[in-house]
Amino acid sequence: MAFDRRLLIYINWPLLGLTFILFFCGVMNLYSASGFRLEDGMTVAPYYQKQLLWGLMGMAGMLVVMLFDYRHLRTLAWPLFWLTCIMLVAVFFMGKTIYGARRWLDLGFMNFQPSEMAKICILIIGARILAREREKLGFTRLAYVIGVGLIPAGLVIRQPDLGSGLSILMILGGMILYHGMTPKVFKTLILSVPALLPLSWFFLHAYQKQRILTFLDPAKDPLGAGYHIIQSEIAIGSGRFWGKGFLAGTQSQLRFLPEKHTDFAVAVFGEEWGFAGNMFLLTMFCIFLYQMVVIARDAKDMFGSYLAAGVFFYFFWQILINMGMVLGLMPVVGIPLPFISYGGSATLVNFFLIGLVLNVSMRRFLFKQ
Amino acid sequence: MTQMFDDGERQPPKFGLLLLQIFILGLFCIFALRLWYLQIHRGEEYAIKARENQLRQESVFAPRGLILDRNGELLAVNEPAYALGLVREDCKDIKATLVQVSKWTGVPVADLQKKFHKGRKLVKPFEPLILISDIPFDQMAEIEANRLHWPGLDIRVRPRRHYKYGTLMAHILGYVAEANEAEMKKDPDLALGDEVGKQGLEFMLERPLRGGKGRRQFEVDVSGRKLDERMLRNPRAGQELDLSIDLHLQQLAMDWLKGEAGAVVVMDADTGQLHALVSSPSFDSNAFSSGLTPEQWAALRDDPMHPLQNRAIQSVYPPGSVFKPCVAGAGLANNMVDLKETVFCNGAMKLGRHVFRCWRRGGHGKVNFERALVESCDVYFYKLGKKLGVDRMSAFAKACGYGVKSGIQLPHEKGGNIATREWKRKRFGVRWQGGDDLNMAIGQGFTLVTPLQVARFVAAMINGGKLLKPQLLKDDRVEVLGRVPLRDDQLALIKKAMRRTVDGARGTARRLRTKGVDVGGKTGTAQVVRLTDELKKLKDKDIPYKYRDHAWMCAYAEKDGKRYAIAALVEHGLHGGSGAGPVVKAVIEYLFNGVTLKKPAKK
Structure with missing residues (x-):
């Protein structure tokens, strides 16, 4: 197939631009977040350099993903799904244990997390299945879709990695909402979910229960579990309108803020750039998400549209949960903020998924003839 | 290819698209509100907390x-x-x-x-x-x-x-x-x-x-x-x-008191500055600053030698004969002494049914005012005391600084005791009797003084009657707290008698003689208990320690405008001259000749 200039024209440039803006903000913020003051001045840990490197690799990956026609994924969906499940099983037997959880496969050149792959895989298989559903989901179809999702999700939760497992289910859940269900199913779910929530309490680990209790009353244990929430709120709140300025955040520079280059990176941003900076970032994220809605709307096949919706939810949940945690609206859960938090494989996956939705957007002309 | 995309006619779910936009709007609103609440509404409060974190x-x-x-x-x-x-x-x-x-x-x-x-x-x-x-x-x-x-x-x-x-x-x-x-x-x-x-x-x-x-x-x-x-x-x-204290003098006096319980006070007679204020035995201040264990504290507190007690200002003793210059002064002040008049001492005086003995069993014979002081004749003072009575004696003693605190800048100073009629009636419910006058006149009875008071009294005798506040700091200005009611010529009589006590052939303080220095002194032997006849027969060294008399020596020393008053007390030191004299002599040698006399090793 000869190169078609329309491929370039139809790329969603705003999304690409926003991705770069967010990534740039993230690297810059990491520079500040990984710096800390010592008696004789400032030292900066090299996180920002690494993040930059991961980002460049991610962009290369993004280009690769944009080159081939995403429609091939439709045929590859099931093989990819089973491959992922096999890898998740393999983790049980050959996985590396880090911090007490068996999550990593050693590929020789890097430690690879199959659970990251499972997140990509779930939105492809979800798109594959839901795109073929002509009607809103009834009980049996819903059960089928959720059942498919539970295979990788269950394997990931067993690692144990509850966060990633729930992410998988939530991405799939978001796509189901996007697709829609029959009013009867909807009503049943609305009524039963609140009833099931308290039950889930008994399946939580002690530390998870502790986090939820601490979230409800952080002042109860200000130096222990509530410390993260309190310090995070102090960091953000003390930024006030204009912030303390780049590299001038005392909460982060003096290391009162925990996990400041990963989960709480946005608190550093809030402290140094204030309400103004935070509103800018939030607006960027919202437009970023909106571009995916545009892509989902304009995609000329249902698979592409559902892919875009899946990627939307992939980012949406992370933004919601991470900022909710940092702003003290949710319990502490280890979910990073896309492009802002430090993380190698997360950055790769982020760019990969952006590549995927750009792929959908640039090939929409194929159907507009 | 077209076969693959048979859903081309279908539109993306409208409701789903709307839902995604509602989600975005919800996300924006919730977080925007929360950011406003944290950073604007409560921003100031968090800014203060951040400062508290950061600054200490x-x-x-x-x-x-x-x-x-x-x-x-x-x-x-x-x-x-x-x-x-x-x-x-x-x-x-x-x-x-x-x-x-x-x-x-x-x-x-x-x-x-x-x-x-x-x-x-x-x-x-x-x-x-x-x-x-x-x-x-x-x-x-x-x-x-x-x-x-x-x-x-x-x-x-x-x-x-x-x-x-x-x-x-x-x-x-x-x-x-x-x-x-x-x-x-x-x-x-x-x-x-x-x-x-x-x-x-x-x-x-x-x-x-x-x-x-x-x-x-x-x-x-x-x-x-x-x-x-x-x-x-x-x-x-x-x-x-x-401090006004001279470390070497202090050390010298302390060395001489080694093994004894006692005190030495050396005072500049013109300024009241103390050059030495020694109390023996002592304790180590450093032990307290590093914290005493309860056992160490108990050992110090219960030590029978009471090392914590500052004997120079906190212990009171009967003055014995060192009180006689004061009684003599009372006689002069009240015009009740005729210098030419002599009293015959046959070794004792009878008052009612009691016999009051002179320290010299055989008596002194005829004694006048000066000889009575020089040889410390008790009978002369019994008679003078009887003539003066308690009221005059105690009024004069108080004017000399006895019975009142000196005002030295140290805690827990004692004032001693100068008895009066009312005091005795209140204390014992018994009225003052003639025998009490006699005891008072020789510094026994109810009279209790501190070594510091004795030194201050001696200073007043040679500085024109000024009762000085004892000072411990070099920069303290001279403070005259009172005046001894004696004329200069009367003071001179007492001073002369004290000088004769040292350089006279029969003086009791002859051991203080120092070449080139004008030295006067007065010994004292203060009874702790009235010795039974049995004990009196014993030799000094056989008397139990706690029954032995206290030894006093007070002195002035003067040369080239430098004048000092010195008082020394050795508890249970037996006789004033031999018990408390040597340390006073060593002090005088140091003050005027710069010589450090070492205490001879005990045999």
């Missing part, structure tokens, strides 16, 4: 004022000590930390916990609670090396009082020790672990000696590591004290 303050210790003797010899200095404190807010696990501290230092965990619980209410937030105020260097090094693993532990260098002559100066300087709860409540400047003067000059001059603590603000990171610091208030060093 601590006290900067001021060194306590140095104390020097009159020649600039250092007596009390400050040495760096390492104090181990705990910043509660930085400590993750207080119990485990205390256990670890106990492992390092060997202090029982229970003690540390007690200290912690007592102290926790007394320290401000983020200030260290001092667990151990003085830890040895090697322990300090070990703790410092491990400090990063035990956040909250804080080693601070602080000055600690050290006395270079802890035993020699103990009764004058007193000591410092850790402030207790009551002291901290009274004085908000005191913090846990601070030293505060508890006795002596350290106690009396606590304020000027302490100086003022400084305050330092510094930035900390989360592990409590100090970064930038800035002095908010400079510490003000304590005021230096230059």
